[in-house]
Amino acid sequence: MSSLGVLTLIAAASAASILLFYLWRGPLLSLKWRLALFLGVAVLPTFAAGTSTVDGLERTTQRDFCGSCHVMEAHYDDATNLQSTSLAARHTRNHLFGENSCYKCHANYGLYGYPLTKMEGMLHVYHYYLGEYGSMTLEEAVGKIHINKPYPNRNCMHCHTGQGTFWQGVPDHASVKEDALSGRISCSSAGCHGAAHPFAKEAQDAMKGSHDWSKIEEVTP
Amino acid sequence: MNWTIVQPLIKATPETWARIASCLSLVALVFMVLPLFVDSPLLLVVGMSLSHVLGLMGVLCFAVAVLKEVLAVHRPIGSGATQNDTKNGVHSPEGK
Numbered sequence: 067m068s069s070l071g072v073l074t075l076i077a078a079a080s081a082a083s084i085l086l087f088y089l090w091r092g093p094l095l096s097l098k099w100r101l102a103l104f105l106g107v108a109v110l111p112t113f114a115a116g117t118s119t120v121d122g123l124e125r126t127t128q129r130d131f132c133g134s135c136h137v138m139e140a141h142y143d144d145a146t147n148l149q150s151t152s153l154a155a156r157h158t159r160n161h162l163f164g165e166n167s168c169y170k171c172h173a174n175y176g177l178y179g180y181p182l183t184k185m186e187g188m189l190h191v192y193h194y195y196l197g198e199y200g201s202m203t204l205e206e207a208v209g210k211i212h213i214n215k216p217y218p219n220r221n222c223m224h225c226h227t228g229q230g231t232f233w234q235g236v237p238d239h240a241s242v243k244e245d246a247l248s249g250r251i252s253c254s255s256a257g258c259h260g261a262a263h264p265f266a267k268e269a270q271d272a273m274k275g276s277h278d279w280s281k282i283e284e285v286t287p
Numbered sequence: 288m289n290w291t292i293v294q295p296l297i298k299a300t301p302e303t304w305a306r307i308a309s310c311l312s313l314v315a316l317v318f319m320v321l322p323l324f325v326d327s328p329l330l331l332v333v334g335m336s337l338s339h340v341l342g343l344m345g346v347l348c349f350a351v352a353v354l355k356e357v358l359a360v361h362r363p364i365g366s367g368a369t370q371n372d373t374k375n376g377v378h379s380p381e382g383k
Contacts, residue, residue, distance in 0.1 A: 071323045078316045085309040095301045095356045103305055107312045107349040111319070111342045118319040118338070122331050134328055191332050
């Protein structure tokens with residue numbers, strides 16, 4: 067359990083002991099009890115809510131959390147496969163991504179990136195528990211599930227800035243620089259760096275019948 | 288609106304409101320702590336949402352309890368009872 071989890075437990079246990087004692091004794095609402103209940107109802111639960119929320123949100127950034135839904139097992143297994151050469155696996159083996167590799171690549175890095183990423187994550191919860199994902203087999207999921215919107219190149223360029231001499235020295239980068247910056251060509255296009263997840267590519271192939279990733283905007287909702 | 292349900296709440300003593308607040312906060316605390324032990328994405332999402340809603344409702348009920356106690360609006364007008372007038376832990380108009 068994380069240190070925030072321990073803090074949550076301590077605050078919750080303190081608040082619960084005050085509340086249970088009040089419910090057990092049932093005293094009048096004197097000033098002493100008003101202050102005690104203020105601690106037990108407002109102060110300590112607010113602290114516990116804060117720590118448990120931060121702890122919970124932190125857990126949602128971990129790869130194990132993403133892989134806990136069965137429809138993500140193929141993606142999870144590929145990412146953690148030491149023999150895999152997919153983009154996801156190669157980035158996961160990098161310690162800067164490590165246990166948070168799913169989040170690091172799929173997060174929104176804008177000003178309100180963190181809450182926006184979490185809100186978009188709620189769509190996954192909706193699709194899984196209220197949509198069709200929960201009842202899909204893994205084989206069905208691999209064929210059907212696809213990224214909600216085109217993967218933004220700026221997420222790649224969050225680390226690979228495109229400013230270095232090595233990057234600019236690659237002829238292909240120079241020839242597609244404008245298209246890559248404008249999003250017309252994805253870094254993970256076939257012929258460039260390839261799909262991040264082999265399953266995602268297969269799913270796209272099944273939907274499109276070709277590898278024309280430059281027109282990905284037209285096929286993804 | 289069915290006022291027969293609401294009226295007992297309006298007439299309830301501050302202690303009743305405080306008990307409601309305590310129960311709501313206890314349930315909220317359970318939903319805060321449970322995701323720490325049970326590894327379930329659904330419980331994490333539902334727990335975080337419910338704990339905030341129930342906790343806020345608990346605070347609101349506690350605020351009602353304190354307001355009723357401070358303003359003494361729950362006692363019959365002219366009864367002469369104050370918050371210190373108790374008899375065996377129960378509000379008593381006799382003042383003992």
